[in-house]
Amino acid sequence: MPVRAAIMVNLTTGRVLYEQQADTVIPPASLAKIMTMFVTLDSVRKGRLTLHEKIRISPQAASTGGSAMHLRAGERTPLVRLLTGMAVASGNDAATAVAQRVGGNSRHFVRLMNRKARALGLRRTLFKNPTGLPAAGQKTTARDMMLLTRAYLRAHPAAMRFHSTRFFMHRGRTLRNTNTLLGRVEGVDGLKTGWTVASGYNLVITAQRGKTRLLIVILGGKTKTERDRSARRLVEAGFRHAGAPGKVRSVLARGR
Numbered sequence: 001m002p003v004r005a006a007i008m009v010n011l012t013t014g015r016v017l018y019e020q021q022a023d024t025v026i027p028p029a030s031l032a033k034i035m036t037m038f039v040t041l042d043s044v045r046k047g048r049l050t051l052h053e054k055i056r057i058s059p060q061a062a063s064t065g066g067s068a069m070h071l072r073a074g075e076r077t078p079l080v081r082l083l084t085g086m087a088v089a090s091g092n093d094a095a096t097a098v099a100q101r102v103g104g105n106s107r108h109f110v111r112l113m114n115r116k117a118r119a120l121g122l123r124r125t126l127f128k129n130p131t132g133l134p135a136a137g138q139k140t141t142a143r144d145m146m147l148l149t150r151a152y153l154r155a156h157p158a159a160m161r162f163h164s165t166r167f168f169m170h171r172g173r174t175l176r177n178t179n180t181l182l183g184r185v186e187g188v189d190g191l192k193t194g195w196t197v198a199s200g201y202n203l204v205i206t207a208q209r210g211k212t213r214l215l216i217v218i219l220g221g222k223t224k225t226e227r228d229r230s231a232r233r234l235v236e237a238g239f240r241h242a243g244a245p246g247k248v249r250s251v252l253a254r255g256r
Contacts, residue, residue, distance in 0.1 A: 001230045001252060004200060004220025005142040008234050010242050011150065011206075011213040017238050017248045019143070025124055026219045028140040029194030029202050030067065030090045032132035034152055035113045036099065037083060041156045042116075043102045044079070051080040053101075061097035066133055067178070068093045069170050081170065087162035089175040090193065092131040099130035106130055117144075120151050134196050142217045149191065149204050149215060160206075163190030180224075181205055185232055187214075187239070201227040207235050212242045 001020055008018040043049060054076035062073040069085030071077060071093040082098050085091040096106060103109025106129060113127040122144040128135035140148075152159065166182050168175045178193040187207040194202035201221035207214045216234050221227025233252060241247035 002226055003218050003230050006218045007142040007146050008214060008216045008238050009146055011215050012211060017245045018234060022143040023124065023141050025139045025141055027138050027196055027199040028132050029196045029199040030132040031145055031192055031194040031202050031204060032127055033086050033095055034149055034192055035116065035127060036095050036130040037086060037159060038152045039112050039116055040098050040102050041159060049079060052078050054078050055082060055097055055101045057097050058100060061093050061100060064092040064096045064131065066092045069175060070173055071097065084162050084165055084168050085170060088165050088168040088177045090178050092133060095131045120147060122148060132194055134198060142219050145204060145217045146215060160190055163192065181228060181231060185235055203227050203231055205231055209239050212239060214238045
């Protein structure tokens with residue numbers, strides 16, 4: 001595959017169907033927001049806040065660079081909308097606002113992220129911020145991201161409502177899901193994209209056909225098109241040979 005790292009697991013059986021440099025360390029980019037949402041939904045489950053609580057947007061959150069849902073300083077936005085903005089538009093402003101509310105400040109929230117990473121056994125992952133914006137030392141691997149996403153979906157299956165949303169409106173602005181495979185590849189129903197110069201184009205997707213459910217992680221695509229083409233090939237090969245990793249590898253090696 002023309003990407004730096006990849007892994008595909010059959011979530012129905014737990015079997016790894018394909019892996020390529022799955023332990024190579026690469027910056028997560030906005031895939032870090034999967035952990036941000038995980039920690040936040042854990043906090044909701046513990047009763048520390050609710051999905052409908054209105055969170056005041058700080059000037060720092062509103063001015064966070066990169067992808068955004070275009071929050072304004074001083075507005076009060078329900079957590080459920082901030083989570084949707086993170087999942088759909090990859091809003092760095094939303095991620096920062098949520099981190100400040102859940103952790104008290106972003107630095108403490110990042111400690112919660114890394115504590116969770118250690119508890120999940122993510123051996124090569126370290127978070128430096130809740131957004132995935134470039135930061136020295138921030139890292140993950142395809143395997144760690146697969147383990148994180150699998151644990152996230154087990155703990156919070158209802159979170160798929162955020163990741164399967166194709167369009168989202170905020171203050172009259174239509175935001176389109178950055179995962180363009182949604183609605184275009186049969187069975188794809190989530191989950192998250194990411195990009196920085198250092199990481200390349202990253203993607204985690206989930207897909208289901210019949211009783212088979214797949215989870216795919218791709219890190220380090222040179223272009224968005226290349227990343228998405230690789231994801232499509234993995235989806236098709238994975239469903240065609242869901243119980244036969246050897247055949248998946250053979251099909252992909254032949255470029256079919």
